Amino acid sequence: xxxxIGRCGQTEGNKHSNSSPHVYxxxxxxxxxxxxxxxxxxxxxxTGGKLVFIQLRDGTGIIQCVVFKPDVTDEIFxxxxxxNQESSLIVTGIVKKDKRSPIGYEIxxxxxxxxxxxxxxxxxxxxxxxNFLMQHRHLWLRSSNQHAILRIRHxxxxxxxxxxxxxxxxxxxxxxxxxxxxxxxxxxxxxEYFGDKAYLTQSGQLYMEAGAMAFGKVYCFGPTFxxxxxxxxxxxxxxxxxxxxxxxxxxxxxxxxxxxxxxFIVKQVLSNKRDELVSLGRDIKxxxxxxxxxxxxxxxxxxxxxxxxxxxxxxxxxLGGDDETVLSNMFKKPILIHHYPAKCKAFYMKxxxxxxxxxxxVDILAPEGYGEIIGGGQREENPDILEAKxxxxxxxxxxxxxxxxxxxxxxxxxAGFGMGIERALxxxxxxxxxxxxxxxxxxxxxxxx
Amino acid sequence: xxxxIGRCGQTEGNKHSNSSPHVYxxxxxxxxxxxxxxxxxxxxxxTGGKLVFIQLRDGTGIIQCVVFKPDVTDEIFxxxxxxNQESSLIVTGIVKKDKRSPIGYEIxxxxxxxxxxxxxxxxxxxxxxxNFLMQHRHLWLRSSNQHAILRIRHxxxxxxxxxxxxxxxxxxxxxxxxxxxxxxxxxxxxxEYFGDKAYLTQSGQLYMEAGAMAFGKVYCFGPTFxxxxxxxxxxxxxxxxxxxxxxxxxxxxxxxxxxxxxxFIVKQVLSNKRDELVSLGRDIKxxxxxxxxxxxxxxxxxxxxxxxxxxxxxxxxxLGGDDETVLSNMFKKPILIHHYPAKCKAFYMKxxxxxxxxxxxVDILAPEGYGEIIGGGQREENPDILEAKxxxxxxxxxxxxxxxxxxxxxxxxxAGFGMGIERALxxxxxxxxxxxxxxxxxxxxxxxx
Numbered sequence: 012x013x014x015x016i017g018r019c020g021q022t023e024g025n026k027h028s029n030s031s032p033h034v035y036x037x038x039x040x041x042x043x044x045x046x047x048x049x050x051x052x053x054x055x056x057x058t059g060g061k062l063v064f065i066q067l068r069d070g071t072g073i074i075q076c077v078v079f080k081p082d083v084t085d086e087i088f089x090x091x092x093x094x095n096q097e098s099s100l101i102v103t104g105i106v107k108k109d110k111r112s113p114i115g116y117e118i119x120x121x122x123x124x125x126x127x128x129x130x131x132x133x134x135x136x137x138x139x140x141x142n143f144l145m146q147h148r149h150l151w152l153r154s155s156n157q158h159a160i161l162r163i164r165h166x167x168x169x170x171x172x173x174x175x176x177x178x179x180x181x182x183x184x185x186x187x188x189x190x191x192x193x194x195x196x197x198x199x200x201x202x203e204y205f206g207d208k209a210y211l212t213q214s215g216q217l218y219m220e221a222g223a224m225a226f227g228k229v230y231c232f233g234p235t236f237x238x239x240x241x242x243x244x245x246x247x248x249x250x251x252x253x254x255x256x257x258x259x260x261x262x263x264x265x266x267x268x269x270x271x272x273x274x275f276i277v278k279q280v281l282s283n284k285r286d287e288l289v290s291l292g293r294d295i296k297x298x299x300x301x302x303x304x305x306x307x308x309x310x311x312x313x314x315x316x317x318x319x320x321x322x323x324x325x326x327x328x329x330l331g332g333d334d335e336t337v338l339s340n341m342f343k344k345p346i347l348i349h350h351y352p353a354k355c356k357a358f359y360m361k362x363x364x365x366x367x368x369x370x371x372x373v374d375i376l377a378p379e380g381y382g383e384i385i386g387g388g389q390r391e392e393n394p395d396i397l398e399a400k401x402x403x404x405x406x407x408x409x410x411x412x413x414x415x416x417x418x419x420x421x422x423x424x425x426a427g428f429g430m431g432i433e434r435a436l437x438x439x440x441x442x443x444x445x446x447x448x449x450x451x452x453x454x455x456x457x458x459x460x
Numbered sequence: 461x462x463x464x465i466g467r468c469g470q471t472e473g474n475k476h477s478n479s480s481p482h483v484y485x486x487x488x489x490x491x492x493x494x495x496x497x498x499x500x501x502x503x504x505x506x507t508g509g510k511l512v513f514i515q516l517r518d519g520t521g522i523i524q525c526v527v528f529k530p531d532v533t534d535e536i537f538x539x540x541x542x543x544n545q546e547s548s549l550i551v552t553g554i555v556k557k558d559k560r561s562p563i564g565y566e567i568x569x570x571x572x573x574x575x576x577x578x579x580x581x582x583x584x585x586x587x588x589x590x591n592f593l594m595q596h597r598h599l600w601l602r603s604s605n606q607h608a609i610l611r612i613r614h615x616x617x618x619x620x621x622x623x624x625x626x627x628x629x630x631x632x633x634x635x636x637x638x639x640x641x642x643x644x645x646x647x648x649x650x651x652e653y654f655g656d657k658a659y660l661t662q663s664g665q666l667y668m669e670a671g672a673m674a675f676g677k678v679y680c681f682g683p684t685f686x687x688x689x690x691x692x693x694x695x696x697x698x699x700x701x702x703x704x705x706x707x708x709x710x711x712x713x714x715x716x717x718x719x720x721x722x723x724f725i726v727k728q729v730l731s732n733k734r735d736e737l738v739s740l741g742r743d744i745k746x747x748x749x750x751x752x753x754x755x756x757x758x759x760x761x762x763x764x765x766x767x768x769x770x771x772x773x774x775x776x777x778x779l780g781g782d783d784e785t786v787l788s789n790m791f792k793k794p795i796l797i798h799h800y801p802a803k804c805k806a807f808y809m810k811x812x813x814x815x816x817x818x819x820x821x822v823d824i825l826a827p828e829g830y831g832e833i834i835g836g837g838q839r840e841e842n843p844d845i846l847e848a849k850x851x852x853x854x855x856x857x858x859x860x861x862x863x864x865x866x867x868x869x870x871x872x873x874x875a876g877f878g879m880g881i882e883r884a885l886x887x888x889x890x891x892x893x894x895x896x897x898x899x900x901x902x903x904x905x906x907x908x909x
Contacts, residue, residue: 035628035676050707050708052673052870070630070674070675070707071628099870126871126872127870127872129868129870147865149670149862149863149865150865150869152671153674157674158675161630161632161675162675164631165630168631169621169625169631172618179484179486179520181519181611182618183614183899184683184700184898185899185900186900187636187683187685187698187902188697188698188907189907200651200652202649202650202660204649204907205689205905209907221598221599222899225519225601225602226520226607226610227500227519228519233683236636249635249636258499258519410908413596413597413598416596417598419578420578420581421501421576421581422548422575422576423499423548423576450632450633450635450671451634451635453635453637455654456654458638458639459859460639460862460863
């Protein structure tokens with residue numbers, strides 16, 4: 012990087028010489044034997060006689076900085092002794108190889124400058140309740156588990172985009188403000204829009220269908236919203252979703268595409284964020300099982316499996332979260348469940364002409380009890396059938412005229428799916444609640460900070 | 461790509477043999493001399509005696525398909541004659557090199573299947589008014605200019621993310637729902653939030669500041685919202701913004717970072733989407749001028765330049781859109797304007813200790829009259845000064861306690877900027893109005909489709 016981010020420390024008074032460049036901890040191995048400057052915060056400290064051991068974090072890693080009394084001025088040694096958790100400081104010293112260090116290096120401190128001495132940092136190494144931590148999310152982000160989860164989130168998002176970019180898809184951002192609801196208005200957030208009413212999107216799919224007719228293969232990736240009064244480990248009111256849509260594709264194409272996609276993103280996270288997964292205690296072996304082919308079972312077969320496990324569901328009822336948990340616990344890999352009853356699914360789903368009453372759709376459940384992470388399907392391409400379904404679902408026909416246009420002007424078979432990033436990330440990280448998978452979670456009654 | 465997207469066409473009755481694989485037009489050069497299947501829509505057609513020339517588009521490109529009567533059945537030739545704009549069709553034929561073709565190839569048709577014959581496609585080659593086109597945005601996307609702009613948008617977004625990913629930044633998605641406004645409530649969209657009130661974000665910056673203290677360097681990239689009653693060529697109510705934030709950085713670091721960033725993204729678009737830029741009539745030479753260094757002038761110097769051009773502005777007043785246009789027309793490169801009067805800027809901006817009353821901030825104006833595309837600054841890191849400013853701006857202190865925590869617990873100098881993608885894209889594409897730079901624009905009174 013050409014830009015020397017970090018001149019600022021100099022202007023603030025830390026006159027480290029040019030021979031001690033500002034470096035980030037993640038790059039420390041490039042500087043063995045050299046004097047460098049690190050800028051960060053105190054993560055932990057221990058003292059012993061003539062030594063102060065500072066665990067310094069700079070956002071890219073943690074490194075031990077050793078202050079040895081004979082090596083520094085009295086003033087610097089006293090400063091080091093004063094430091095407490097999350098104090099901001101600039102450290103200069105020599106990079107030394109150290110076998111005992113988790114990152115292989117430590118710093119022999121020659122200079123140290125405190126920017127701010129902190130008192131009473133609220134998040135201490137002791138246990139805190141979840142409500143307290145959520146209320147301090149802006150600080151909790153600094154803790155190593157949260158740090159690891161969100162670094163994995165970044166990798167996962169990069170992998171999702173890379174997959175579709177490499178497969179010839181065009182990114183087409185869906186709008187957030189929509190004039191109508193695609194699956195009913197009960198779970199919609201609404202806002203005044205210059206005297207009109209606008210709803211916050213629940214899915215970009217309808218817009219992606221327009222996009223597929225223009226670009227062949229498209230995807231959107233943005234926040235979506237559900238005003239559900241659910242307080243479960245799987246629900247956020249605001250979550251990010253990636254939604255590919257393909258013209259001239261049928262449901263079997265989507266089975267294959269989604270399977271290939273999941274294998275790709277899990278593999279990329281395993282390759283590039285293995286250390287973070289290990290630090291979270293994730294069982295890597297379970298993720299290494301995520302290779303094709305995935306089991307593919309019909310809804311009817313799923314009911315039989317549930318029946319055998321003592322869960323009886325009448326044909327025609329949707330699967331609930333608990334049913335999904337039971338099913339996804341039966342397999343080591345994600346499973347595809349297809350051919351749900353059409354009445355469980357949205358108006359735009361195409362019915363299987365060979366199996367009336369059953370939708371050409373697929374849900375994918377993550378293993379280990381995580382449940383649904385993907386929902387997809389083939390869309391009804393016949394304008395008359397689609398119009399009848401809109402009426403049947405009591406949706407406002409006027410709002411859907413543009414959507415019907417897609418069937419009037421060059422209609423083709425098409426299909427796609429959507430994956431919620433937070434649920435996928437919870438599974439990949441092996442954490443129970445989605446609230447830790449997004450930097451600032453929004454949930455029922457929860458909007459601060 | 462392993463996944464054979466497009467089996468669907470087969471099941472719909474087009475029994476093309478395995479020797480005619482489904483391919484996309486953008487990859488056509490790999491199939492010279494082979495029989496292939498293309499799936500798309502009719503973009504244009506002309507007939508002459510025993511020949512029908514079909515311009516077929518499939519979302520990745522346009523290719524001429526030549527139907528020669530002696531080569532096909534009577535039925536197929538009649539079908540070809542019937543086809544009209546945006547009819548969906550599947551074509552099989554031999555890929556032939558052709559020097560006259562813009563893409564170097566054409567198809568000698570051996571088979572053709574119509575999926576839907578279209579009547580009265582609303583967007584014809586004749587001129588249409590902008591209101592009509594906006595009302596048909598879901599179809600207008602298929603037109604070649606809109607297609608080119610949105611392919612460039614995709615490239616621009618990839619470039620923005622690549623820049624920060626390669627420079628060690630962590631992506632940290634900012635929340636959309638926020639409990640308070642960072643720059644006043646007059647231009648905010650609000651929604652009921654389970655009996656409470658939530659506002660749609662205008663900027664992720666405050667959250668990125670929390671992120672910078674946890675990760676060192678972060679960025680967010682998502683939709684932001686302004687309920688401005690402005691009907692100008694530069695305003696959308698919903699637009700995408702990328703916002704990096706860096707701990708231990710000062711304003712000069714941001715000058716450099718933003719300059720390097722702009723050069724990087726322009727260069728990447730020029731490398732990978734030159735054909736699209738040319739098809740839009742963009743003057744490529746002007747974009748090739750975008751290399752460092754950019755002119756850097758203070759607000760006071762900007763006023764002098766405006767004065768010389770006959771525009772008199774009293775020191776202390778903000779620059780308006782027209783002033784920006786005049787200034788950005790004076791230079792061939794983007795220009796940095798720094799040290800605005802503090803009172804023109806938001807409460808969190810740090811004042812220059814050496815020049816009281818002036819903010820450590822920077823706006824970057826794109827050349828050719830495009831005006832502001834970037835706004836950035838160094839943030840006030842002193843908790844007492846920041847608290848006083850919050851009060852002074854009559855903002856609710858309670859809502860900002862978490863933000864003040866960032867100055868109580870390990871405060872460090874930090875800075876960042878935000879760039880609106882649509883304004884940057886309008887400049888890069890050389891188009892006047894931002895409404896064409898986003899798939900489904902949202903503007904004053906405009907929310908359909």
